[in-house]
Amino acid sequence: MQISKRAASVSSSLTLSINAKAKKLKKEGRRIINFSAGEPDFETPEFVKRAAIKAIEENFTRYTPVGGTEELIQTIVEKFKQDNGLHYTPSQIVVGNGAKQIIYNALQVVCNPGDEVIIPIPYWVSYPEQVRLAGAVPVYISLEFEKELKIDQEELKRAIHPEKTKAIILNTPHNPTGGVFTRGELEKIARVIEPYPILVISDEIYEKFVYETPHVSFASLGDTIKGKTLTVNGVSKTYSMTGWRIGYAGGPEKIIQAMIRLQSHSTSCASSISQKAALAALDESNEKIKRLIKEFDHRRKIIKDGLKKIKGVKVNKPQGAFYIFPDFTNFLGIVYDKGQIRNSIDLASYLLEEAGVATVPGSAFGLEGHLRISYAVSLGDIKEGLKKIRSALDKLRS
Numbered sequence: 001m002q003i004s005k006r007a008a009s010v011s012s013s014l015t016l017s018i019n020a021k022a023k024k025l026k027k028e029g030r031r032i033i034n035f036s037a038g039e040p041d042f043e044t045p046e047f048v049k050r051a052a053i054k055a056i057e058e059n060f061t062r063y064t065p066v067g068g069t070e071e072l073i074q075t076i077v078e079k080f081k082q083d084n085g086l087h088y089t090p091s092q093i094v095v096g097n098g099a100k101q102i103i104y105n106a107l108q109v110v111c112n113p114g115d116e117v118i119i120p121i122p123y124w125v126s127y128p129e130q131v132r133l134a135g136a137v138p139v140y141i142s143l144e145f146e147k148e149l150k151i152d153q154e155e156l157k158r159a160i161h162p163e164k165t166k167a168i169i170l171n172t173p174h175n176p177t178g179g180v181f182t183r184g185e186l187e188k189i190a191r192v193i194e195p196y197p198i199l200v201i202s203d204e205i206y207e208k209f210v211y212e213t214p215h216v217s218f219a220s221l222g223d224t225i226k227g228k229t230l231t232v233n234g235v236s237k238t239y240s241m242t243g244w245r246i247g248y249a250g251g252p253e254k255i256i257q258a259m260i261r262l263q264s265h266s267t268s269c270a271s272s273i274s275q276k277a278a279l280a281a282l283d284e285s286n287e288k289i290k291r292l293i294k295e296f297d298h299r300r301k302i303i304k305d306g307l308k309k310i311k312g313v314k315v316n317k318p319q320g321a322f323y324i325f326p327d328f329t330n331f332l333g334i335v336y337d338k339g340q341i342r343n344s345i346d347l348a349s350y351l352l353e354e355a356g357v358a359t360v361p362g363s364a365f366g367l368e369g370h371l372r373i374s375y376a377v378s379l380g381d382i383k384e385g386l387k388k389i390r391s392a393l394d395k396l397r398s
Contacts, residue, residue: 107133136166176325202230208289230255299379351371
């Protein structure tokens with residue numbers, strides 16, 4: 001029996017496969033510094049766990065409305081108003097099984113076979129695959145990120161097809177670079193998009209992880225832009241709740257309701273217990289979040305400065321999320337005793353096997369020669385990992 005062409009066209013996630021390989025080596029007794037993980041190393045807060053336990057004890061274990069409980073949706077309405085300056089009604093909110101499902105559902109309801117979706121490179125690994133699963137075609141544009149995120153307006157104009165372009169995916173703070181769009185840069189993008197019937201899928205899952213440039217929601221740039229923007233978020237990163245699988249979005253009612261109908265025939269509602277946990281998280285004060293961000297900011301500076309000291313590595317300036325995306329092009333083509341470093345996959349494999357350091361190849365994000373390094377690990381691991389990377393690269397050069 002053969003699988004469908006649609007399923008055969010989807011590649012596996014390199015980020016998850018690298019993370020799995022690192023965990024396998026660790027289980028075998030290897031000391032592994034895991035810079036590949038896309039999740040905070042902190043535990044889910046105790047008050048969130050207690051809310052989930054209480055929900056279980058009170059038998060809150062049945063189906064909820066497909067798009068989320070009334071209580072959670074109202075809390076998300078208030079969250080968008082207070083944090084992002086966005087005013088949504090409950091019918092403009094949907095809750096799903098993680099932000100990933102939210103984006104998947106959005107693409108499913110707006111794309112027809114042969115439509116196009118614009119994706120800036122580098123991109124989060126799942127964007128192109130989700131576009132293809134919707135029968136659409138990814139159209140790539142370049143994203144400048146050395147200092148801050150920039151999209152060339154003329155390149156964006158050329159990428160827009162008046163009839164075929166159905167969406168553009170923006171991500172700020174950005175995975176994998178750690179860049180953050182300024183308000184000015186977002187306004188430039190808005191001016192290009194405004195005349196076209198294009199859905200802007202604004203992935204803002206890392207919104208709290210900003211260190212220098214404040215986060216700006218794309219939908220906050222005006223009523224016209226808000227009317228064509230789906231603002232995607234979730235509790236996974238901010239509250240260390242990746243495994244709880246709760247994402248949500250606010251946007252045009254027509255799109256939201258179509259997403260809910262689609263979800264009703266796929267996964268139905270998100271976990272009732274997880275929704276109660278998410279409700280507790282979103283109700284919590286931002287003071288604890290500020291302490292968390294301060295710790296990540298300290299790590300960011302340490303890893304950036306450490307990488308700058310390694311000869312041959314070009315380091316970008318991350319301003320958000322918990323990633324840095326250095327350029328290791330100077331190490332491509334090097335021949336060593338076990339083979340040749342032909343690309344970023346080879347380099348990531350070399351660092352994992354030689355140094356016991358797990359990173360993610362830039363090719364997974366559409367940009368060769370780079371590695372994504374996550375600093376969502378302890379300060380001790382960061383310092384040790386930097387030493388091991390430096391030593392392994394010095395060995396390559398010699």
